[in-house]
Amino acid sequence: MRPDLFDPGLVTAGEFSEAERAAVYRAIGTRRDVRDQFLPDPLPDNLVMRLLAAAHAAPSVGFMQPWNFVLIRDPAVREAAFAAFSRANEEAADMFPEERRDLYRSLKLEGICKAPLSICVTCDPDRAGPVVLGRTHNPRMDVYSTVCAVQNLWLAARAEGVGVGWVSIFRDKDVRALLGIPERIEIVAWLCLGYVDRLYAEPELAVRGWRQRLPLEELIFMEKWESR
Numbered sequence: 169m170r171p172d173l174f175d176p177g178l179v180t181a182g183e184f185s186e187a188e189r190a191a192v193y194r195a196i197g198t199r200r201d202v203r204d205q206f207l208p209d210p211l212p213d214n215l216v217m218r219l220l221a222a223a224h225a226a227p228s229v230g231f232m233q234p235w236n237f238v239l240i241r242d243p244a245v246r247e248a249a250f251a252a253f254s255r256a257n258e259e260a261a262d263m264f265p266e267e268r269r270d271l272y273r274s275l276k277l278e279g280i281c282k283a284p285l286s287i288c289v290t291c292d293p294d295r296a297g298p299v300v301l302g303r304t305h306n307p308r309m310d311v312y313s314t315v316c317a318v319q320n321l322w323l324a325a326r327a328e329g330v331g332v333g334w335v336s337i338f339r340d341k342d343v344r345a346l347l348g349i350p351e352r353i354e355i356v357a358w359l360c361l362g363y364v365d366r367l368y369a370e371p372e373l374a375v376r377g378w379r380q381r382l383p384l385e386e387l388i389f390m391e392k393w394e395s396r
């Protein structure tokens with residue numbers, strides 16, 4: 169008899185039923201970054217809590233759980249965030265080669281005012297003290313953990329009929345000032361959330377001709393870098 173069968177901390181694992189597996193892959197395959205399809209209906213608190221619980225179930229280096237979630241419903245704050253986005257987006261447009269600028273400017277890259285809820289996800293590098301199991305040689309692991317929380321929330325939201333859009337086109341100091349976030353806390357994501365009843369079947373950037381999905385086969389190496 170295997171000794172681990174007697175470990176009281178273990179529970180039965182094994183594959184999901186076919187329908188459960190299909191649901192997981194459906195959430196992954198049909199999740200979209202949403203900018204414009206948000207419906208105005210407010211999201212109920214218990215639904216928001218389920219999404220946050222999904223985020224909080226994410227893996228984290230040394231079980232550090234470095235995240236916080238700032239919930240923003242106030243339209244005035246969201247309008248100020250939109251103004252900050254607009255300033256940064258003008259700067260961003262100028263960074264692309266001239267022939268791409270018109271297409272860039274035609275893209276809708278945020279849903280801050282349209283989505284009824286924004287969530288700012290942050291990372292506290294000091295959450296588990298100065299030395300964190302697993303983060304000893306790469307301090308960025310705390311941010312990677314926080315991104316896992318974002319992805320959990322994003323997938324759970326898809327299953328709940330809620331669209332999520334990640335807005336990253338901000339000057340850090342603008343978001344920090346708007347939400348009163350201390351310097352030592354890292355701002356990881358500004359997420360826009362709202363119910364959706366329609367979604368793009370493919371990433372919107374692909375639909376609009378900005379960039380296409382890469383062939384998976386080209387991204388896989390066998391045993392060594394660039395060995396196929």
Ligand SMILES: Cc1cc2nc3c(=O)[nH]c(=O)nc-3n(C[C@H](O)[C@H](O)[C@H](O)COP(=O)(O)O)c2cc1C
Nearest residue numbers: 199200201203276277278334335336337371372373
């Ligand atoms: C870290 C991160 C930052 C992003 N920032 C933005 C953004 O500022 N504006 C935007 O419209 N989309 C943003 N996106 C969404 C991506 O454009 C989108 O994920 C990608 O085009 C693939 O589309 P899909 O998420 O619908 O599959 C971001 C996504 C990630 C993961």
